[in-house]
Amino acid sequence: MIKIGIVGGTGYTGVELLRLLAAHPDAELRAITSRKDAGTPVAEMFPSLRGRYDLAFTDPAGADLGSCDVVFFATPHGVAMAQARELVDAGVRVIDLAADFRLQDPAVFTQWYGLPHSCPDLLAEAVYGLPELNREAIRTARIVGNPGCYPTTMQLGYAPLLEAGVIDPGRLIADCKSGVSGAGRKAEVNLLFAEASDSFKAYGVKGHRHHPETVAQLARLTAQPIGLVFTPHLVPMIRGMHSTLYAELTRTDVDLQALYERRYANEPFVDVMPAGSAPDTRSVRASNMLRIAVHRPAGTDLAMVLAVEDNLVKGAAGQAIQNMNLMFGLPEATGLEALAVLP
Numbered sequence: 210m211i212k213i214g215i216v217g218g219t220g221y222t223g224v225e226l227l228r229l230l231a232a233h234p235d236a237e238l239r240a241i242t243s244r245k246d247a248g249t250p251v252a253e254m255f256p257s258l259r260g261r262y263d264l265a266f267t268d269p270a271g272a273d274l275g276s277c278d279v280v281f282f283a284t285p286h287g288v289a290m291a292q293a294r295e296l297v298d299a300g301v302r303v304i305d306l307a308a309d310f311r312l313q314d315p316a317v318f319t320q321w322y323g324l325p326h327s328c329p330d331l332l333a334e335a336v337y338g339l340p341e342l343n344r345e346a347i348r349t350a351r352i353v354g355n356p357g358c359y360p361t362t363m364q365l366g367y368a369p370l371l372e373a374g375v376i377d378p379g380r381l382i383a384d385c386k387s388g389v390s391g392a393g394r395k396a397e398v399n400l401l402f403a404e405a406s407d408s409f410k411a412y413g414v415k416g417h418r419h420h421p422e423t424v425a426q427l428a429r430l431t432a433q434p435i436g437l438v439f440t441p442h443l444v445p446m447i448r449g450m451h452s453t454l455y456a457e458l459t460r461t462d463v464d465l466q467a468l469y470e471r472r473y474a475n476e477p478f479v480d481v482m483p484a485g486s487a488p489d490t491r492s493v494r495a496s497n498m499l500r501i502a503v504h505r506p507a508g509t510d511l512a513m514v515l516a517v518e519d520n521l522v523k524g525a526a527g528q529a530i531q532n533m534n535l536m537f538g539l540p541e542a543t544g545l546e547a548l549a550v551l552p
């Protein structure tokens with residue numbers, strides 16, 4: 210059994226880790242933290258988990274994380290990097306769902322997250338945890354920076370085109386939408402039911418933290434500079450993410466459908482839809498699957514990719530467990546094969 214700790218177990222990605230790990234045959238939860246709800250039994254806060262977990266939340270300062278094999282940080286940025294050195298030195302592997310280990314350049318991290326990186330040496334060895342593009346490095350990593358939700362859709366959406374060298378990497382446009390759980394489980398006026406429901410708006414238009422992360426990772430797939438316009442939107446649904454990605458084709462003789470089917474033929478969590486499809490977010494709700502469709506809009510030299518995922522699963526907790534499976538030599542899909550729930 211893999212002994213597991215979770216820092217930040219009361220948030221949306223934390224409870225999603227709990228839900229998924231409850232169905233994982235090799236997972237044993239040893240420690241789970243919350244500062245505000247220390248002492249509260251997990252099953253009292255989340256009745257959906259009654260009968261699955263006996264533990265109560267503990268304050269992070271007193272949690273026995275050092276005896277775990279792996280610790281997930283389902284916390285805001287800045288938390289994992291403060292504890293990673295001690296854990297790694299104790300032989301504990303770290304998977305951070307926040308951004309502390311996603312951006313390789315500490316100056317770029319500071320520019321976007323507003324604080325200095327407290328362990329640049331560990332940042333240098335950290336591995337970006339997108340299995341479909343980085344599988345071998347993840348297997349042996351001591352620290353994994355789990356990708357952002359939007360960057361997962363953009364990278365898996367653009368990767369086949371960039372790898373095949375059939376688009377202009379300098380002119381990418383990503384029009385992306387997220388459900389409100391993407392903002393976490395906190396009280397903010399713009400997340401109130403009366404504000405977020407029955408309405409639809411863009412945000413982060415001047416710049417979003419997932420932009421530098423995506424550009425840095427896409428740059429690994431091509432020798433040419435990446436130019437990306439990325440516009441996120443908040444849509445009135447709880448879970449789900451839909452990204453519509455555009456790219457200018459530099460070669461128009463390519464069978465895009467065959468390209469995507471070939472690229473993802475052996476990927477357990479990327480489903481290339483039949484030609485002409487438009488995947489919906491509910492087809493991936495609560496599952497670790499990313500569904501993708503590729504189009505060539507009539508009368509253009511554009512490729513258009515539609516990608517959907519559940520932001521809390523393939524966009525966060527499910528991907529983190531996929532990474533854990535790789536790091537501990539388990540079949541990659543272990544505990545992650547549940548289908549989407551419908552309706």
Ligand SMILES: NC(=O)c1ccc[n+]([C@@H]2O[C@H](COP(=O)([O-])OP(=O)(O)OC[C@H]3O[C@@H](n4cnc5c(N)ncnc54)[C@H](OP(=O)(O)O)[C@@H]3O)[C@@H](O)[C@H]2O)c1
Pocket residue numbers: 216217218219220221222223242243244245246269282283284285286288306307308356357358390391392393394395520521524525
């Ligand atoms: N929501 C998504 O769809 C999504 C997708 C991909 C990645 N992420 C990333 O995953 C991380 C968690 O997101 P979330 O949506 O689950 O957030 P959340 O719902 O706001 O939960 C945050 C959790 O972290 C704990 N926490 C906050 N500050 C802490 C600190 N200083 N030290 C220790 N624990 C602390 C909170 O509990 P206490 O305050 O009680 O300690 C809570 O359990 C974020 O970095 C987010 O950007 C989220």
